[in-house]
Amino acid sequence: MAKENPGFEIVGGTETDQPAQPDPNAVAIAMITLGIKTLSARALTAATDLFTLITVGGAFYLWMVTPEPNDRQILSLTIYGLFTLAANYIVRRK
Numbered sequence: 001m002a003k004e005n006p007g008f009e010i011v012g013g014t015e016t017d018q019p020a021q022p023d024p025n026a027v028a029i030a031m032i033t034l035g036i037k038t039l040s041a042r043a044l045t046a047a048t049d050l051f052t053l054i055t056v057g058g059a060f061y062l063w064m065v066t067p068e069p070n071d072r073q074i075l076s077l078t079i080y081g082l083f084t085l086a087a088n089y090i091v092r093r094k
Contacts, residue, residue, distance in 0.1 A: 051091055055084045 059081045066073055 048091055052088050055088060059084045 059077075062077055062080065066077065069077065
């Protein structure tokens with residue numbers, strides 16, 4: 001026997017008949033986690049766009065509800081519009 005197997009011993013139980021299959025629950029949890037991360041990233045992007053829509057819509061609404069503005073109202077609406085543009089610039093820059 002020493003000539004057939006010099007110095008080595010055969011150990012049983014290390015053979016695998018099939019490759020190990022991943023746990024279906026672990027795969028499902030990984031897929032759900034990836035989906036939630038994607039949705040949260042999209043929601044954050046939508047929230048910044050919603051901020052822009054609300055501020056610009058608010059400035060437009062204020063201009064529309066002033067049918068015959070005097071010079072002080074025009075000045076205050078212009079300052080509000082500039083503030084809105086500055087706030088949107090700060091939010092949108094990266």
